[in-house]
Amino acid sequence: MQSRFFSLSLGDWPDAIDWTGAVMGTYVTASLRTLSRTANYSVHDHTLAQPHSAAQQVLPLPWADQEDDARSSELRSMPPQLLEDTINRHFSQITSYYFGQNAVSLRGQAFDDILWVVLGWLESVKLMDEHNRLHHQPRKSQNPVSQQRGCERPIRDTPTLGATDSYDDVQTAWFATQYSTPHAHRSHVFHALASRGWNETICGGGLTWNPRLAPYKNSITNQLFIAASVGMYLYHPGDSDRSPFSTPHKDTDLRRIPSYHRLFLDQAIKAYDWLLKVNLTNSRGLYVDGYHISHRARQHPELGPAQCDLRNEMVYTYNQGVILSALRGLWEATGNITYLEHGHSLMRSVMRETGWHPRTQSDHGTPQDAESPRRRRGMLGTHGILTESCDPRGTCSQDAQTFKGIFMHHLTLFCEPLPLRSRAPGKTHAATREEAAMHRGSCRGEYAEWVVWNARAALRTLGRVGRGGKGGEKGKEEKAEVFGAWWGAGLRSSLDQDQDGNADEMRLPRDAVDVRNDPSLLRSPPWSLDEANRSNDAPSAAARAPTVISTDNPPSERCDPNARGRSRTAEIDDVEGERRDPNARGRGRTVETQGGGLMLLRAAWELSVGYRYDVDFP
Numbered sequence: 001m002q003s004r005f006f007s008l009s010l011g012d013w014p015d016a017i018d019w020t021g022a023v024m025g026t027y028v029t030a031s032l033r034t035l036s037r038t039a040n041y042s043v044h045d046h047t048l049a050q051p052h053s054a055a056q057q058v059l060p061l062p063w064a065d066q067e068d069d070a071r072s073s074e075l076r077s078m079p080p081q082l083l084e085d086t087i088n089r090h091f092s093q094i095t096s097y098y099f100g101q102n103a104v105s106l107r108g109q110a111f112d113d114i115l116w117v118v119l120g121w122l123e124s125v126k127l128m129d130e131h132n133r134l135h136h137q138p139r140k141s142q143n144p145v146s147q148q149r150g151c152e153r154p155i156r157d158t159p160t161l162g163a164t165d166s167y168d169d170v171q172t173a174w175f176a177t178q179y180s181t182p183h184a185h186r187s188h189v190f191h192a193l194a195s196r197g198w199n200e201t202i203c204g205g206g207l208t209w210n211p212r213l214a215p216y217k218n219s220i221t222n223q224l225f226i227a228a229s230v231g232m233y234l235y236h237p238g239d240s241d242r243s244p245f246s247t248p249h250k251d252t253d254l255r256r257i258p259s260y261h262r263l264f265l266d267q268a269i270k271a272y273d274w275l276l277k278v279n280l281t282n283s284r285g286l287y288v289d290g291y292h293i294s295h296r297a298r299q300h301p302e303l304g305p306a307q308c309d310l311r312n313e314m315v316y317t318y319n320q321g322v323i324l325s326a327l328r329g330l331w332e333a334t335g336n337i338t339y340l341e342h343g344h345s346l347m348r349s350v351m352r353e354t355g356w357h358p359r360t361q362s363d364h365g366t367p368q369d370a371e372s373p374r375r376r377r378g379m380l381g382t383h384g385i386l387t388e389s390c391d392p393r394g395t396c397s398q399d400a401q402t403f404k405g406i407f408m409h410h411l412t413l414f415c416e417p418l419p420l421r422s423r424a425p426g427k428t429h430a431a432t433r434e435e436a437a438m439h440r441g442s443c444r445g446e447y448a449e450w451v452v453w454n455a456r457a458a459l460r461t462l463g464r465v466g467r468g469g470k471g472g473e474k475g476k477e478e479k480a481e482v483f484g485a486w487w488g489a490g491l492r493s494s495l496d497q498d499q500d501g502n503a504d505e506m507r508l509p510r511d512a513v514d515v516r517n518d519p520s521l522l523r524s525p526p527w528s529l530d531e532a533n534r535s536n537d538a539p540s541a542a543a544r545a546p547t548v549i550s551t552d553n554p555p556s557e558r559c560d561p562n563a564r565g566r567s568r569t570a571e572i573d574d575v576e577g578e579r580r581d582p583n584a585r586g587r588g589r590t591v592e593t594q595g596g597g598l599m600l601l602r603a604a605w606e607l608s609v610g611y612r613y614d615v616d617f618p
Contacts, residue, residue, distance in 0.1 A: 001598055002028065004465075004482065005591035006093060011100020013591050018102050018109065020402050020592055022116040025097050027595045029123045030409055032087050032094075034602050036131040041080035044138050044172070087131065091176050094124060098183065107190070110210035111197040114190050115224035121187040122231045125180055129235075132174040180237060188239045191232055192254055194225060195267070202293055203308040205274035209290065213522060214529045217308055218290025219280050222271055223322040227410075229268035230329035233260060234428065260427040265333050272330060272339075275323075278308055282315070282509070284379055285349030287323065289314040289513075292526045310526060314512040315379050316400070317386055320350045321407030324414035332419070335429030343414055344442050350407075351450050353378035354386050358449060377506070384453050385488035389506045390517045392486060394585025397517045398592060401485050405596030408451070408603040415443035415607055448607035455604040458483055458597050460490030463581060465589045482590075483597025484583025 001024070005013050013024050098121075106117055197207040199215075206217040207225050238259040257263075282288050291308030327343040330336070355376030381387035386404055390396040418431035418439050431439070461484030508514070515521045522528065583589060 001591065001594045002090060002093060005594065008093060008096055011096035011098075012102075015591050017398060018106050019113040019116050020398060021097075021101065022106070022113075022120045023402055023406060024591060024595050025094055025101075026116075026120040026123050027405065027409065027599055028090055029094055029120070029127050030412070031598060031602055032090055033123075033127050033130060034606060035083060035087055036127070036134060039080050039083055041084075041135060042138070043084065043136055084135070088176070091127070095176070095179055098179065098186070103186065107193055110212075110221075111194050111207050112209060112218075112221040112224055114194045115221070115228050117190040118187045118194065118228040119224070119231065121183040121190075122228070122235050124183045125187070125237065126235050128174065128177045128180050128183075129237075132177050136174040137172060181239075181241075184237050185239050185241050187228075187232065187236065188257065189244065189254060191228055191264075194228065197221070198225075198267075198271075202306045203278055203291065205270070206278065207271075212529065213527055214525075215293045215306075216290055216527070217278070217293075218312075219275075219287045219319045220289075220316075220322060222275055223287075223319070223326060226268045226271045226275070227322050227326035227329065229264045229271065230326060230333055233262075233264040233268065233333055234329055236261070236264075260424060268326070268330060269334070272326070280311075282313060284353055285346065286315050286353060286379060287319040287346075288312060289316065289319065289515075294526075312511065312513050312515075313509045314514055314516075315389075315508070316403050316516065317350075317380060317388055318403040318406040320346060320380070321410040323410075325410040328414045328416070332423075332428050337435060340435075340439060344439075347411070347414070347442075347447060350380060350386075351384070351447070354381035354384050354450075356384035356450050356453075379506075379509075382488065382506075383491060384450060385457050385491065386454055387486065387488055387506070389508055389514065391488070392506060392582075394486070394582060395517060396485055396586060397519070398587065398590070399516045401587060401590060401592040402596065404487070405592070405599040408596070408599040411447070411451070412599070412603045412606045415439075415447065443607050448604070451600070451603045451607050454487055455600050457490055458487040458600050461487060461583050461597075463583060463589060482594045483600075484581075484589055485587070485593045485596070486583055487600070489582040 005015060005024075007014050013021050016024055101117075103117070106113060194207070197211070198205065199208060202208070202215050203217050207221045209216045209218045209221050236257070236259060238257055238261075240256045242254045242256065244254075278291065280287050280290070289312045292310035292312065293306050294309050324343050324347065327339040331339040355378045357376055376383055386407065388396055388400050388403055390400050418436040419428075420430055420433065420436060422428050422430045462481040463484060465482050513521060515527065583593075
């Protein structure tokens with residue numbers, strides 16, 4: 001992903017837009033956290049330059065065939081020094097992105113865009129704390145992985161580099177920890193900006209999506225706020241820098257905050273309580289997109305507070321993902337097991353709505369070898385493959401191409417082993433052995449098989465992309481292979497043939513409006529701020545009509561060719577090639593689709609192999 005799409009001189013992914021760039025940065029940092037956990041070494045002892053011992057060898061990849069496993073053997077047997085250099089090199093790119101990120105523009109964008117920034121830099125803070133503690137402290141134990149998983153030491157008790165650090169601190173700390181303060185500060189700034197979107201005069205609470213549109217309380221913005229708020233509580237080291245909002249007016253200053261600041265936890269709890277109360281889940285147990293507020297409710301305050309009364313039934317994959325990591329954080333911050341139970345219930349609903357049925361999937365072969373006695377279809381895919389409704393048609397916008405990767409990233413966070421000791425006694429909570437075993441059993445026993453099934457399918461979509469976007473010569477191919485957007489494309493020949501010929505059809509529920517893939521809808525009611533003020537109470541015609549998405553139908557003529565989601569990467573001119581490769585249509589293979597594939601493979605690793613590095617339960 002980095003060699004093909006990242007520009008070190010710009011400190012950015014040029015083909016990404018602001019919010020997807022923030023997500024790509026999160027993906028890279030999260031992947032480095034996984035790499036950091038795979039080996040047992042310290043930079044302060046003699047093991048750094050030696051190959052892994054047999055006990056330290058990274059285990060075989062459960063989703064790879066023999067050829068894939070052979071290609072990856074060199075990477076999986078790299079000596080710790082090479083692994084450390086790999087982490088340092090890619091973290092340097094994240095540091096470059098800190099300066100290349102369009103932070104000034106992002107401050108004025110929609111609240112969900114703002115909150116992706118918070119989560120991204122919190123992930124960076126977590127990496128710095130964790131990698132520094134595991135590999136850059138003098139050895140006091142021969143099992144730092146157990147220290148990490150069991151949390152035998154608080155995550156913030158290791159030295160980081162700063163202006164007043166002692167010589168000993170500088171000698172022991174990972175060089176990257178000097179960036180902990182600016183990265184944490186940016187997450188603080190953007191969380192403060194997002195908090196301004198909380199509004200209790202409409203729907204009794206919740207953040208609106210975009211202040212430049214008619215009021216719309218949507219799932220993703222509020223899920224992001226919960227995840228960001230509880231993340232600020234659990235992982236933020238504190239911040240005394242009041243810039244860039246320091247003014248003579250105290251009410252506009254950025255507040256100084258300590259670590260484990262209770263305000264953030266209170267915000268997260270309140271926001272989740274509101275999310276449950278407002279009812280943003282459908283009969284299948286999935287989160288729908290959001291609520292409009294009718295013209296009558298907004299214009300007649302004498303009737304009482306404006307209520308969320310026009311629900312958009314559209315279902316996206318990322319609306320099911322972000323809340324998972326939020327619930328995991330709420331559990332650790334409060335000790336309330338109900339949060340984990342809600343997460344596991346949602347996860348099972350997601351798998352069910354992809355058509356997943358373990359007994360009809362192949363346990364050992366590739367997806368192509370599987371047999372399915374009858375067609376299995378749900379709101380989020382077919383035959384167990386997580387799918388956006390736009391994937392089969394190849395009409396996904398830049399936004400939608402990012403959604404499945406977001407889901408997999410947050411599923412991985414949700415499934416991290418529960419700590420058996422509190423990371424900060426009095427501030428965070430630990431699990432009982434029974435609770436930890438239950439969580440482990442669900443993630444490794446149920447979800448891992450489904451994730452690996454998706455990973456096997458996605459690996460079949462790898463393909464090369466011709467240059468055409470960033471100054472390269474059109475028609476030349478990159479050596480690096482890129483994941484396709486539609487992970488189920490490789491299953492069509494073996495699983496998706498049925499008698500009615502509509503194998504790829506995905507029918508959306510009534511009153512579902514896919515605004516993420518048709519941005520032109522934002523210019524009309526009930527989305528447009530000006531138009532909504534003149535509209536009646538009825539939803540638009542698009543909202544009333546059922547939507548059918550199928551590869552047999554032509555792309556919608558309503559799609560705006562100048563819309564935000566239009567690709568700036570290589571154009572695919574070979575029509576025959578598009579017919580052979582469904583993932584060559586539309587935007588084709590992009591940084592967003594590659595990031596999604598990366599997060600899928602990471603999830604497969606963490607949920608199946610990664611758990612073997614956890615402490616054993618007696």
